[in-house]
């Protein structure tokens with residue numbers, strides 16, 4: 104079986120069925136750019152070739168097991184099953200701006216154990232393959248297409264640390280940006296990391312147009328280590344140098360989860376602005392989504408606004424984020440492998 108993304112395998116099929124090259128272009132356009140689904144893509148091929156293509160291309164790597172639609176906002180959580188029976192999640196976000204985003208997973212579970220994240224509590228099972236990463240995009244695109252819309256942005260902020268699955272992440276990004284595949288502009292893709300300096304450097308070198316987001320969450324080494332065990336390995340000093348380098352390609356997003364009594368004081372905002380001084384960044388302040396088994400609490404809205412005002416007054420582009428999908432456990436930090444009894 105050839106993968107949908109296996110150029111050589113598809114070329115072999117094309118050649119043995121004497122299909123004109125432009126029909127393959129139509130086939131890929133139907134699948135990746137128009138999100139029309141397998142049947143419509145096959146219809147672009149000569150009738151004589153359809154059965155051979157159908158029998159020798161693996162159209163789906165994931166099975167869509169469940170879909171949960173939020174009753175309060177436009178989020179949909181998709182639960183997929185991998186061929187080896189693991190569950191992963193993706194989230195379609197439909198904000199009021201009309202710009203639909205898709206949040207996808209890069210691993211089954213995660214080895215980073217961030218204390219604010221439900222996925223981190225699961226532990227790590229395995230990396231997703233390139234096809235499994237891309238199948239989340241393909242299937243979600245078809246769902247959104249049925250609504251007469253399309254996915255504008257794709258963010259690697261679901262389960263897993265993408266830069267610990269670099270090989271498959273890089274292959275997937277190349278196909279997402281590839282003109283004969285999904286053809287996304289780099290600016291519409293974002294990879295979020297806990298901060299792994301050597302991987303961030305390689306990522307910035309290979310995909311300068313793709314956006315990078317750093318989950319910072321504190322500019323104090325001790326606090327960061329408590330929140331994110333990976334911070335013990337990669338200190339704030341080293342991370343700052345990497346940030347300066349990465350920002351040469353454009354603004355880096357800084358993700359900052361506001362946790363009551365942990366990282367939300369006046370002093371915390373001061374340390375943060377000192378740390379980021381002179382680096383072109385955009386700071387996203389994220390509300391914490393509580394989940395059972397975690398004893399952290401989110402900062403109340405009024406204090407989140409005050410924190411944002413202090414950052415803005417210090418000259419930083421800052422956005423106060425609101426979570427979508429919290430009623431279906433699809434908000435940031437809530438993705439978890441088991442079915443959660445929705």
Ligand code: SF4
Pocket residue numbers: 213214215216217220221222223224261262263264297436
């Ligand atoms: S926040 Fe991201 S890196 Fe940290 S445990 Fe959760 S999935 Fe892993």
